[in-house]
Amino acid sequence: MRVSIWPGPVKTWNDIRATARHADDTGWDGVYVMDHFMPPNDVTHPGDHPVIEAGSAVAALAALMPRLRIGTLVLANTYRHPAVVANMAATIDHISAGRFTLGLGAGWQANEHEQYGIDLPAVGERIDRFAEAVQVVRGLLENTRTTFDGKYYRLNDATCEPKPVQERLPILIGAAGEKRMLRIVAEHADVWNCWGDPDLIAHKSAVLDRHCAEAGRDPGQIRRTAQALAVIDGAPPTGLPLPVIGGSVAKLAAAIDRYRAIGLDELIIPDVTLGQGAEKYKAMDVIRDLVQR
Known part of the structure; x- marks a missing residue:
């Protein structure tokens, strides 16, 4: 099972770079960056919490x-x-010499859309747009010319050059919705991602398998990734709308073993509960050892 770090949502560029550097130097497999321009709606003063833009990062x-x-x-x-x-x-992908994974999602954070005047359609239309968008991206990455005549996107003999270094640049889709979003994963994704503890991921993964069967696709072609907040030592935080694993090294090890047992391909660890500086790097080393043992 692979392990990747996810510098969390309100970090300076220097902190993101240093966290990635420690991961690169100490045997972690990957680093992910979120795509937001500000903290979510429930932050009282979002302007006090600057956010680094994902594509540039x-x-x-x-x-x-x-x-x-x-x-x-x-x-x-x-x-x-x-x-x-x-x-x-x-x-x-060219800058990385073939080490990029393109993670895509339908979009959701209301305050960013409101402040920037970006349309945030109802959920159904958002998913319809997303289903078309994934096909547009795949076509441009792989075909010499792409023509697409959808309801929301239209391309006419379009090019995208140079092509990626990777023969098939992996498209990761973040999805939890069992009726439509996991169906899109089954049809188009190389990698699936979802927040969840091992039990939830096992359930969602089984739903994805059923969608793959209906779509005529081998479920083994889709790698499974998940993330949860990790706590090395101390009581896990309560009241958070996100899954938390650990509380002690033994409990964290047990949760990691459970992810491994359900066939998870990659565990992604947000760094927001790992502390700062040397404390964070020490926690990262513990987590890496638990996953790679």
């Missing part, structure tokens, strides 16, 4: 880190035309 990390796999978790479809995303992805 992953391009820089791709150039600076010699070994780590670099990914987005995940680019919101509402913020960029999918043809722009395809060109970004191909360029970053």
Whole structure:
């Protein structure tokens, strides 16, 4: 099972770079960057919490880190035309010499859309747009010319050059919705991602398998990734709308073993509960050893 770090949401560029550098130097497999422009709606003063833009950050990390796999978790479809995303992805893949994973999602954070005047359609339309966008991105990354006549996106004999370094640049889709989003994963993704403890991921993964069977696709073609907040020592935080694993090294090891047992391919660890500076790096070393033992 692979292990990747996810510098969390309100960090300076120097902190993101240093965390990625420690991961690159100490045997972690990857680093992911989120795609937001500000903290979520429930932050009282979002302007006090600056956020680094994802596309610029992953391009820089791709150039600076010699070994780590670099990914987005995940680019919101509402913020960029999918043809722009395809060109970004191909360029970053060249910068990284073939180490980029393109994470995509339908988009959701209301305050960013409100402040920037970006449309945030109802959920159903957002998913419809996303289903088309994934096809546009895949076509541009792989075909010499792409024509697409959808309801929301239209391309006419379009090019995207240069093509990625990787023969098939992996598209990761972040999805939890069991009826439609996991169906899109089954049809189009190389990698699936979801927040969840081992029991939830096992359930969602079984749903994805059923969608793969209905779509005529081998479920083994889709790698499974998940993340949860990790606590090394102390009581896990309560009241958070996110899954938390650990509380002690033994409990964290047990949770990691459970992820491994359900067939998870990659565990992604947000760093927001790991402390700062040397404390964080020590926690990262413990987690790496638990996953790679």
